Amino acid sequence: MAVIKVRNTEEIIKGHDQVLSFLEKQGVLYEHWDMSKLQDGLKEKFILNDQEKEEILSTYKEEIEDLAGRRGYKTWDLIALSDATPNLDELLKKFEQVHVHTEDEVRAITAGHGIFIIKGDEQTGYFDVELEAGDVISVPEGNPHFFTLMEDRQVVAVRLFIETEGWVAHPYQETEEVGK
Template sequence: MAQIRIRNTNERITGEEEVRSFLDQQGVLYEHWDASKLPEELREKFVLSDEEKATILSTYDAEIRDLAARRGYRTWDIVALSEATPNLEELLKKFEQVHTHTEDEVRAITAGEGIFIIKGTDDVGYFDVELQAGDVISVPENKPHFFTLMDSKKIVAVRLFIETEGWIAHPYEDPTFQKA
């Protein structure tokens, strides 16, 4: 279940309804899908064949299509990252820069864990959204953020896009951002 840490105060927000309410106030969509739907053999697997990726997409087809219909997403895929991913550290350096997009950045976590760091309203500042299997988040277009892995360095997620070529990151320079 997702948890939030507000960086300025170190306050933690837990519980599905509390997390959803906080993120809603920040303009960020949060949902929770049933992680137990995923076949057991894929729940802790982070190097996936095309067939296994197709199984994940098939397992969550109804949820994906529902979200896509509500939000205008037209294409989706699977991303799997782990210590077995070639050049993982280089990939993470690219991810770990505050940026924006001209469309939502959506992740539905099916295995592992990850973290979005998002710029909130002026009274909140930056906050971390720690995500686990079943958590679904949509960071709206033009909202400064970045995504990275947690200490386990393992994640599988469904990504949804409006543009068929995927999103492009636009760097966002912010002197108020502090890595922590």
């Protein structure tokens, strides 16, 4: 279950209903998928071949198609990151800069952990959303944010797009330091 940390107040928000309510107020979609559907051998596997990736996508086909239908997403894929990923540190440097997209950034975590740092409304400021397997999040287009891995540096996630070109990161120039 996701945990939120509001940076300027150090408030911690836990529990499905509380997380959902907070994120809804910030315009961020949050859902939770049933991870018991996934084959045990794939629940903590972070180096995946194409067949295993297709198996995960097939397992969550209904959920993916439902979300895509509600939100207009037309294509999806699966990304697996771990210390075994070539050039992981270089890749993370690209993710770890505040940016915006011309469409939503959607992640459905199927294994491991990830964290979105999102700019909330003026009163809230930046907040961290720590995600684990089963958590689904959609950061709205134009909303400043970035994504990174947590301490275990392992994540597998379904990514959904309207068009993969729309997902290109556009740098966001902050008028004040992130976290304030």
